Amino acid sequence: TIDPAATLETTRGCPYAPPKQHLRLLREQPVAKVALPTGGEAWVAARYDDIRTILTDPRFTADRRHPSMPRLAEDTGSGLAESPLPKMMLEMDPPEHGPARRAVVGEFTVRRMAALRPRIQQIVDEHLDAMLDGPKPADLVRALALPVPSLVICELLGVPYADHDFFQIHSAQLLNRRATEDERRHAILELAVYLDKLIKTKEQEPADDLLGRQIAKQREKDGAVDGPALLSLAFLLLIAGHETTANMISLGTYQLLRDPGTLAALRADPAKTVNAVEEMLRYFTIAEFAMVRVTTADVELGGTVIPANSGVFMLANAGNRDPEVFADAQRFDIDRGARNHLAFGYGAHQCLGQNLARVELEIVFETLLRRVPGLRLAVPEEQLAFKEDSTVYGMHELPVTW
Ligand code: HEM
Numbered sequence: 001t002i003d004p005a006a007t008l009e010t011t012r013g014c015p016y017a018p019p020k021q022h023l024r025l026l027r028e029q030p031v032a033k034v035a036l037p038t039g040g041e042a043w044v045a046a047r048y049d050d051i052r053t054i055l056t057d058p059r060f061t062a063d064r065r066h067p068s069m070p071r072l073a074e075d076t077g078s079g080l081a082e083s084p085l086p087k088m089m090l091e092m093d094p095p096e097h098g099p100a101r102r103a104v105v106g107e108f109t110v111r112r113m114a115a116l117r118p119r120i121q122q123i124v125d126e127h128l129d130a131m132l133d134g135p136k137p138a139d140l141v142r143a144l145a146l147p148v149p150s151l152v153i154c155e156l157l158g159v160p161y162a163d164h165d166f167f168q169i170h171s172a173q174l175l176n177r178r179a180t181e182d183e184r185r186h187a188i189l190e191l192a193v194y195l196d197k198l199i200k201t202k203e204q205e206p207a208d209d210l211l212g213r214q215i216a217k218q219r220e221k222d223g224a225v226d227g228p229a230l231l232s233l234a235f236l237l238l239i240a241g242h243e244t245t246a247n248m249i250s251l252g253t254y255q256l257l258r259d260p261g262t263l264a265a266l267r268a269d270p271a272k273t274v275n276a277v278e279e280m281l282r283y284f285t286i287a288e289f290a291m292v293r294v295t296t297a298d299v300e301l302g303g304t305v306i307p308a309n310s311g312v313f314m315l316a317n318a319g320n321r322d323p324e325v326f327a328d329a330q331r332f333d334i335d336r337g338a339r340n341h342l343a344f345g346y347g348a349h350q351c352l353g354q355n356l357a358r359v360e361l362e363i364v365f366e367t368l369l370r371r372v373p374g375l376r377l378a379v380p381e382e383q384l385a386f387k388e389d390s391t392v393y394g395m396h397e398l399p400v401t402w
Contacts, residue, residue: 008034008044008313010072011388016255016283017330018317022046026318031304042070042311048322048342050301051291051314055347060293060312062349064091068294070311072391085192085232090240090349097348103217104233105352107156107210113355116155120360123151124367132371132402137378140398141250144364146172149245152360153238158209159198166194175243177390195234199227210237241353244287247387247394248357249364252280254384254398255332256365257377262334263369270366276334277361282341283332285317286393291345316342374402 009019017023025032026046033043045051054060063069065087089100106112124144131143150168153159159167173179173187202212203225211230218225256263256276266272291314299306306312319342321329326336344351351357368375377384378399385396 006034008036008042008072010037010289012386012393015384015386016251016332018285018288018315018321022315022318023321025315026322031301031306036070036072038071038073040070040311042313043306044313044315045301046315046318046322047302048319048325051316051319051342052346053301054293054312054314055291055345055349057299058094059295059297059299061093061296062091062097062293063087063093064292066294068309068311070292070294070313072289073389085235086228088232088236089352090236094348101348101352103214104210107213108352108355110355113359116152116356117359117363119155120148120152120363121367123148123155124363125371128367128371137399137401140253140400141246141395142397144368145246145249145253145395145398146175146242148249148364149242149360152245152356153241156210156237156356157195157198157234158202158207158211163194167191170194171238171242174239175246177387178396191238192231192235195231196227199225199230199234203227237353240351241356243392243394245357245360247286247392248280248284248361250395250398251284251286251393252277252361252365253368253375253400254377254395255280255283256369257375257400258381259332262332265334266365267369267373270370272334273362273366274358275337276365277358278338278341279332279334279336280361281343282320282326282338284393285320285341285343287343287345287391288316288393289313289391291316291342314342316345372402375400376402 006021009021012019025044030047030050031043031045033041036042045054087096089097092100127144127147131138134143147168150171151164154164154167170187170191174184174191176184179187199211199215202215206212206216211234214230214233215225256266262276266276293312295306295308295310295312297308320326323329325340326338344354378401384398387394387396
């Protein structure tokens with residue numbers, strides 16, 4: 001049995017498996033109390049069903065500024081927990097959350113995402129052109145994984161072309177775990193000033209993009225524009241949609257390069273890319289430590305009582321390997337039909353950008369395999385650097401050649 005005072009493991013060891021402790025918890029103690037690396041305590045839930053139960057239970061709050069909200073590190077990465085900006089929808093509970101989400105949900109429909117496809121394809125092609133024209137080996141993270149989602153967010157928010165470089169440089173810096181605290185804070189400030197100006201410009205000159213439409217909607221509804229709320233929204237989309245997608249691009253490419261059978265199957269039938277993306281999302285579950293809540297009452301779960309005001313991490317990476325739901329769960333199998341995975345969360349806060357992420361990933365992998373037939377790792381697998389130091393898992397670099 002597990003020592004209840006055991007410290008929560010946050011590093012994976014094996015780059016494509018959950019921390020061993022999480023799989024042990026799933027088997028032996030699926031609802032458990034653990035010590036945190038920061039010194040505090042929290043609860044964890046590892047089973048697929050329990051995670052879905054928590055994510056739909058109104059006795060859990062998503063308020064990231066709640067005093068009992070557990071932290072894995074002193075610095076959570078984005079600096080937004082201490083942000084003076086208004087609450088983001090990610091941190092809201094009912095009745096506040098519904099209206100905030102409904103105001104933008106129309107921007108992320110499957111139809112709107114389909115309309116973005118040609119532009120995403122163009123962004124991917126341009127970056128592959130540049131990579132293929134440049135020196136070998138190339139770092140796929142810098143050549144493709146970071147710029148693609150960044151430019152897609154530019155497209156979404158209506159950042160003018162002339163500002164793309166500024167936007168990309170600062171948002172990459174914001175996500176750069178190897179930058180100093182000061183450098184990161186500077187990047188946040190620069191982006192906040194930039195986005196604030198962008199919103200003010202769009203207030204003057206109506207624009208047919210996400211921010212422009214939000215401005216028009218707010219004016220129609222309230223007769224005024226809530227600038228800070230729009231800034232908060234723009235920042236949330238940037239934070240939630242950039243590094244996540246970038247990490248899935250690098251990890252997904254890595255997975256394909258170490259799995260020649262799957263690579264060949266996808267080359268033979270690119271239509272399978274859709275299912276491959278779902279399986280990659282399940283297999284890596286990069287945002288598991290982002291799924292965190294606090295109990296607002298005593299809650300009984302599978303025979304264990306979690307007291308009120310307890311922090312709870314949903315170990316979705318373990319949940320996505322739950323044998324009750326996924327047969328032979330440790331195997332990467334693009335034909336399993338993994339769309340019911342927990343990588344995008346579940347319930348009211350389930351990822352708003354999931355359709356966008358899916359489209360981006362499908363286009364990237366389909367194009368990469370089609371256009372770069374000889375793609376391979378440029379260094380031995382042991383030399384690859386994985387992000388073990390962040391709440392979102394990924395790769396620091398992915399040296400490739402072709
Ligand atoms: C929420 C994962 C891409 C925007 C979430 C949540 C997860 C997640 C797990 C739920 C957090 C919780 O329950 O507390 C991912 C992954 C992505 C991805 C793995 C990429 C593969 C994106 C993109 C966007 C986006 C591209 C938009 C540009 C959001 C927003 C929320 C969210 C706005 C908050 C929704 C709410 O609170 O109602 N995401 N995400 N995400 N995601 Fe994503």
